[in-house]
Amino acid sequence: LLRQNAGKRKAQIAAIRRSSGDLVLNVDSDTVIDADVITKLASKMSDPEIGASMGQLTASHRNDTWLTRLIDMEYWLACNEERAAQARFGAVMCCCGPCAMYRRSALVLLLDQYEAQFFRGKPSDFGEDRHLTILMLKAGFRTEYVP
Numbered sequence: 001l002l003r004q005n006a007g008k009r010k011a012q013i014a015a016i017r018r019s020s021g022d023l024v025l026n027v028d029s030d031t032v033i034d035a036d037v038i039t040k041l042a043s044k045m046s047d048p049e050i051g052a053s054m055g056q057l058t059a060s061h062r063n064d065t066w067l068t069r070l071i072d073m074e075y076w077l078a079c080n081e082e083r084a085a086q087a088r089f090g091a092v093m094c095c096c097g098p099c100a101m102y103r104r105s106a107l108v109l110l111l112d113q114y115e116a117q118f119f120r121g122k123p124s125d126f127g128e129d130r131h132l133t134i135l136m137l138k139a140g141f142r143t144e145y146v147p
Contacts, residue, residue, distance in 0.1 A: 008097070009128050013115055016107050024102045031098045032060065041101040044146045051106040051141025052133060054083065054092060055099035083145040090142030094130040102132075103141070110135045 001014040016024060023045055027033060037055050044053045056079050062072035078096075086092045095102075107114075110132070117124040117131050124131070133143055 007125050009115065009117075009125070012128070013111055016104065016111060019104060022104055024104050024107060026097055026100045026102065028098045033099060037099060038101075040146050041099075044144050045101055045103060047142075048103075049142050050090075050103065050144055051136035051139065052092075052095040052100060052102045053144040053146050054095040054101075055145075056080075056147050057096060057098055079145065080147065084147070087143075087145040090144065091137055092143040092145050093133060093137075095133045095136075095143055097129045100129065102136075106136060106139065106141050107132075110139060 001018065002011060012026065023042055025038060025041070033055070041053050041055055044050060057075040059068050059072035059075055062068050083092050083094075113135055114128075114132055117127075119126075136143055
């Protein structure tokens with residue numbers, strides 16, 4: 001899509017502009033998804049008021065070391081406590097990049113704002129997931145968590 005590495009945001013924007021389906025799945029390069037994740041997320045997205053949904057995150061090799069156990073614990077708390085509570089109000093504050101699905105029609109409406117995020121006068125190159133989720137919420141879409 002891009003001739004050189006221009007960062008996650010530019011790659012996402014290029015992919016969204018070239019996409020044609022109703023839903024766009026975003027996964028990080030190191031993400032392995034379960035066989036039923038796409039079906040679960042797409043099912044949640046059948047409600048046209050939902051602009052984005054995110055799936056359950058778990059750490060790979062979570063029982064191998066103390067660090068992977070801590071990472072998995074953080075994911076579990078973030079998803080099953082924080083995101084689950086936010087989802088009760090249709091307002092998940094960050095649909096995480098490792099596994100998030102977006103409504104393409106909503107993304108197209110928000111691309112200019114997404115691309116034009118600045119921090120201290122410079123183009124932002126961090127916080128893409130949270131920024132895109134907040135844009136969805138500001139535009140009136142719900143954001144959800146799918147365990």
